[in-house]
Amino acid sequence: xxxxxxxxxxxxxxxxxxxxxxxxxxxxxxxxxxxxxxxxxxxxxxxxxxxxxxxxxxxxxxxxxxxxxxxxxxxxxxxxxxxxxxxxxxxxxxxxxxxxxxxxxxxxxxxxxxxxxxxxxxxxxxxxxxxxxxxxxxxxxxxxxxxxxxxxxxxxxxxxxxxxxxxxxxxxxxxxxxxxxxxxxxxxxxxxxxxxxxxxxxxxxxxxxxxxxxxxxxxxxxxxxxxxxxxxxxxxxxxxxxxxxxxxxxxxxxxxxxxxxxxxxxxxxxxxxxxxxxxxxxxxxxxxxxxxxxxxxxxxxxxxxxxxxxxxxxxxxxxxxxxxxxxxxxxxxxxxxxxxxxxxxxxxxxxxxxxxxxxxxxxxxxxxxxxxxxxxxxxxxxxxxxxxxxxxxxxxxxxxxxxxxxxxxxxx
Numbered sequence: 001x002x003x004x005x006x007x008x009x010x011x012x013x014x015x016x017x018x019x020x021x022x023x024x025x026x027x028x029x030x031x032x033x034x035x036x037x038x039x040x041x042x043x044x045x046x047x048x049x050x051x052x053x054x055x056x057x058x059x060x061x062x063x064x065x066x067x068x069x070x071x072x073x074x075x076x077x078x079x080x081x082x083x084x085x086x087x088x089x090x091x092x093x094x095x096x097x098x099x100x101x102x103x104x105x106x107x108x109x110x111x112x113x114x115x116x117x118x119x120x121x122x123x124x125x126x127x128x129x130x131x132x133x134x135x136x137x138x139x140x141x142x143x144x145x146x147x148x149x150x151x152x153x154x155x156x157x158x159x160x161x162x163x164x165x166x167x168x169x170x171x172x173x174x175x176x177x178x179x180x181x182x183x184x185x186x187x188x189x190x191x192x193x194x195x196x197x198x199x200x201x202x203x204x205x206x207x208x209x210x211x212x213x214x215x216x217x218x219x220x221x222x223x224x225x226x227x228x229x230x231x232x233x234x235x236x237x238x239x240x241x242x243x244x245x246x247x248x249x250x251x252x253x254x255x256x257x258x259x260x261x262x263x264x265x266x267x268x269x270x271x272x273x274x275x276x277x278x279x280x281x282x283x284x285x286x287x288x289x290x291x292x293x294x295x296x297x298x299x300x301x302x303x304x305x306x307x308x309x310x311x312x313x314x315x316x317x318x319x320x321x322x323x324x325x326x327x328x329x330x331x332x333x334x335x336x337x338x339x340x341x342x343x344x345x346x347x348x349x350x351x352x353x354x355x356x357x358x359x360x361x362x363x364x365x366x367x368x369x370x371x372x373x374x375x376x377x378x379x380x381x382x383x384x385x386x387x388x389x390x391x392x393x394x395x396x397x398x399x400x401x402x403x404x405x406x407x408x409x410x411x412x
Contacts, residue, residue: 007405009342014401016349021394025071027362028064028387029083031380037110039090040064044381048361055114055383056107058095061087062125063386069132071387074395081136088133088142091126096145100172101152102126116171120157121181121194123149124201131204146205153198154217162244164190164224165198182384186240188248192229193239195221196260203267218271225264226280235290252306254295255321258328261287262396265331281335288332291325292344299355299370300347316375317368319385322352323393330400334407364390 031048032040039061042054065087072080094111095103097118103126106115130146133139156173157165166189167179180187181194199221206214228245229238237256239249265284268277295303295313302325303313325348333341355368358380366378366385379385 017397057383062129063388065129067387127201190241259324262331301351320389
């Protein structure tokens with residue numbers, strides 16, 4: 001039976017996670033609602049001042065929708081359900097493409113389309129967010145729209161010849177020359193990152209509305225990770241691939257390795273396929289173990305990435321890596337009971353408290369303050385910064401603590 005000290009330790013983590021989730025939700029509710037043009041500001045500076053005419057990215061809007069829907073469920077608060085509805089309505093009114101289907105990439109501050117491309121990653125986040133909103137509200141329109149987007153990805157983005165999903169297409173689903181998700185990515189047709197978020201989205205949709213199609217597509221994605229994306233020898237993920245899955249990666253991404261470990265396990269549980277679950281749980285644990293052995297920095301943080309050419313770790317810490325690492329390592333502890341993982345969790349949380357949480361203005365710094373002398377502070381809210389990573393981590397930690405305690409009690 002779990003000793004009292006460990007139980008108390010876990011419950012203290014859960015309490016901290018609840019408090020932090022509430023603080024994150026409160027910050028986004030207070031500072032990001034765009035009263036000028038509807039929806040949410042495209043950017044809010046470190047000092048909580050909005051950039052009123054900033055562009056609005058689909059990634060930010062869907063992540064806000066996902067978070068407020070999930071946090072409304074988690075907290076039971078009507079305040080956050082109203083904000084989820086605000087994000088949902090903005091998505092349907094401005095980002096949804098009534099002519100070609102799917103969602104466009106970017107709008108100006110008034111809601112006019114400035115980039116109409118169909119990024120598989122973005123449509124996946126729309127499915128993810130709509131599934132959460134449907135879970136909260138049982139709104140049939142939200143489910144119907146999520147299922148439409150799923151069908152469009154299956155029709156246009158899925159490679160039935162060499163498996164997997166291609167990065168991006170034009171507004172009317174035609175091939176494009178530049179399919180990159182962001183400027184820092186390689187211009188290659190298949191990436192780990194996009195597949196990870198298709199996996200996450202299809203898991204969410206399958207949980208709220210399982211069909212033969214979602215079962216097949218989710219099982220297929222799990223197999224793609226096992227067969228094409230996970231490098232079983234190194235315990236890392238391959239990041240950038242050609243159409244035929246030739247690996248062009250020059251980095252390992254510790255943040256994605258540890259994020260994948262728990263998202264893959266979540267997908268396996270949702271799928272309910274015992275054979276795959278037994279086959280891939282050791283793979284899930286190896287991804288976490290590799291990050292544990294190779295990716296921990298001097299302050300207890302997880303390194304962002306390892307340069308395979310120069311053979312060095314990038315020292316900077318981005319907020320999302322630490323958030324995902326908390327969940328990934330606690331999930332690994334839930335699976336294997338390895339107590340060496342617990343100080344790791346505590347070290348990461350201490351690092352977040354020391355260097356990521358902004359005690360002056362609230363929320364988290366994009367880049368840890370220990371790294372900021374070399375980099376100016378990045379916006380607090382923006383196209384790539386929403387309450388999804390850190391807000392989700394706090395809710396997942398709380399749920400995992402419950403699972404760990406319940407599993408232990410049920411065994412005795």
